[in-house]
Amino acid sequence: MYKFLIKGVVQGVGFRPYIYNACVKAGLNGYVQNTGDGVTVVVDDDDAFLELLKDIPPLARIDSYSAEPVEMEIEGFSIIQSSGRGQEKGSAEIPPDLFLCEDCLRELKKKGDRREGYFFITCTNCGPRFSIAERSPYDRETTSMEEFKMCKECRKEYTNPTDRRYHAQTIACHDCGPKITLHSDGKPSGGIKEAAELIAKGEVVAVKGVGGFHLAARADTARRVRDITRRQHKPYAVMVKDAEMAREIAEVSDKEQRLLESVERPIVLLKKKKDLVSVSELDTIGVMLPYTALHHLLFEHLDTPLVMTSANMPDWPITTEKQQQFVGHILDHDRKILNHVDDSVIKEVAGKTLMIRRSRGYVPKSIPLPWPPELGDAVALGAEMNNTFCIVKDGRAILSQHMGTLSNYDSYENMKKAVKKALDMSGLRSDTVKTVICDMHPGYNTTAYAEELAKELGAQLVKVQHHKAHAYAAAAEHGLKSFAAIVCDGLGYGxxxxxxxxxxFIDDKRxxxxxxxxxxxxxxxxxxxxxxxxxxxxxxxxxxxxxxxxxxxxxxxxxxxxxxxxxxxxxxxxxxxxxxxxxxxxxxxxxxxxxxxxxxxxxxxxxxxxxxxxxxxxxxxxxxxxxxxxxxxxxxxxxxxxxxxxxxxxxxxxxxxxxxxxxxxxxxxxxxIVFSGGCAYNKIMTKYLVEKGVLVNEKVPCGDGGVAFGQVAYYASKSCAERSTE
Ligand SMILES: [Zn+2]
Ligand SMILES: [Zn+2]
The missing domain is CATH 3.30.420.40 (ATPase, nucleotide binding domain)
Structure with a gap:
């Protein structure tokens, strides 16, 4: 028989059920198993199996596989228990949090369905992933779903290979899954319907979502949210019921509609049609569609755009717990958020999709990078504002979720914890991490932490100039070895x-x-x-x-x-x-x-x-x-x-x-020529440059959220160049 080790996004995306069903259908013998590194498949016919890999589920992605002959005899095909729990922490990619799929949405609204009106209906094709993951491999036991014991019915679906919820780790129902409660002034006072009624009356309700709490309010009462968060002007995003409601308040191109409806469900900045000055003082407005059953259920009782802004004070990290809320009405549920994730924000300029914030839906999806294996693993700590950090494991860059502004002490402490957790989740250890990278700024908190971390991991410390990181982030996305870069932003230490x-710059020369x-x-x-x-x-x-x-x-x-x-x-x-x-x-x-x-x-x-x-x-x-x-x-x-x-x-x-x-x-x-830095979000400048053939970032933010990726790209490029001149 043959043993395949498959790496990539292969856990939590219906990959094993697909392999199981396809192998059974093809009459193959063997088994499939999640491991710390990915998925192991043992089969008796390698050619037939490779054929099956050509048609994997839409959310899965294979980065690499290896195969070796093994002495074994197996009758039939099965899914066997995951290995690697506890002892060998893995590097299998945990998938990002996803939207609510059409099938689940239909069941949510279907009279008499077992999960009719259930706020946490999901399946192998949809629902949260990263936000509930404690470690790899991605399994029920390694997520915050562990504490919910499956009922008989759910267990039946979970173990039925022909069911859409076969091995869906987020499987749950009214009986056995997480429960949702509205708390008003500390007392339980209903559920989703009651929360929607409060919002309809003009109240602000804190709503626990996928990656944290939102403050939800009717868009025409945005002023009240501003009073609470003490944000005078910063534009808010709104959630609309559907694309039609989006078109009532903004212009939506076909491409923008596809982005709105994508499985990542980002906030898309659209050209404003309606005034809505209290929501956004700019000519654009951030719009997103419902991405959980909870959101869809809220809109059953509301027919108006809702302000949905992360429930935290300016510069603080998004809150994930009920005790952290600062409004009287809280719609809370008992599924723990283990990784906070803000909503992602995207803007279309000159036909390019610019990532303003790359977070929910995209993180922790890895980004390929030219990275010589002898460089080992690495961690880059990014910039001080709009921080993200970046881990390099097996030559792939994993850019973290949005960490906020690190001059705020809580955000800084929060980032340090997230770095530790990410290292742990990806199986990076002091004997594999060779390099820690940070900005050149002597006064940045990230610089201080990088020095501490490098010592702790016994790794070398590399400092990269801020704008060079921007330049190399754009160049790496386009696979450029030699290039000219225009980098414009607010500030960086020169x-x-x-x-x-x-x-x-020409390469790294100013x-x-x-x-x-x-x-x-x-x-x-x-x-x-x-x-x-x-x-x-x-x-x-x-x-x-x-x-x-x-x-x-x-x-x-x-x-x-x-x-x-x-x-x-x-x-x-x-x-x-x-x-x-x-x-x-x-x-x-x-x-x-x-x-x-x-x-x-x-x-x-x-x-x-x-x-x-x-x-x-x-x-x-x-x-x-x-x-x-x-x-x-x-x-x-x-x-x-x-x-x-x-x-x-x-x-x-x-x-x-x-x-x-x-x-x-x-x-x-x-x-x-590439163009990067925070000013690359400017549509006049970017449109002009793109029309001249200049390349921009589309995978990572051109702003400071992309600096960590640029830092590793810079280091990799410099190391490659040194090697070729040796
Ligand atoms: Zn689903
Ligand atoms: Zn159940």
């Missing part, structure tokens, strides 16, 4: 100790950047865009002229204070950040005065844009590094300030995109 954020400006007051300039504006205007305006403009933003005393601060050079670091230039333009055009959430001024600038005017970028080629000057842009803005602000707004973004492209194309000398 190799010269300054703040970078508008950079051009060849050009945006003009340096003083960031007046350091971080305060990011908070108040007008400080940035003042620093730029002071380069070419008379004191009197500048004061006139600045008095529209600050009172006279503050302007005088800022002038003195600038003259003294007090707390005035320089920056090449693209984000800060966009901020300054947003302030000049009166579009945004304060950054109350990350990226706000630049996003408002984008939202308020119309057709750009034609102006030529000014490039300084006198030094070692080419520089795209942005002072001439502001000179032009001042001279043309009587023109349409929406067109002026667009001109600013176009000027930068055009100028950066000119410099990149000149240096590229035929190499492909």
């Amino acid at each position: 190799e010269d100790g300054n703040i970078w954020g508008g950079e051009i 060849v050009a950047h945006l003009e340096e400006h003083v960031q007046l007051g350091g971080d305060a300039a990011a908070q108040r865009p007008a400080r940035m504006l003042m620093s730029i205007l002071s380069k070419f305006m008379t004191e009197e002229g500048m004061r006139k403009i600045m008095l529209q933003h600050f009172d006279g005393e503050l302007v005088t204070g800022l002038e003195r601060q600038m003259a003294a050079g007090f707390n005035c670091p320089t920056t090449t950040s693209c984000g800060r230039v966009l901020d300054a333009a947003a302030a000049f055009l009166g579009i945004c005065e304060e950054r109350t959430y990350e990226g706000r001024p630049a996003m408002m600038l984008e939202a308020k844009s119309a057709e750009p005017y034609e102006i030529e970028p000014v490039i300084n080629r006198n030094g070692d590094l080419d520089v795209l000057l942005t002072t001439p842009l502001f000179k032009w803005l001042v001279l043309n300030s009587d023109k349409d602000p929406a067109r002026l707004a667009a001109t600013v973004q176009m000027y930068i995109a055009k100028g950066l492209y000119m410099m990149a194309a000149e240096h590229a000398q035929g190499r492909p």
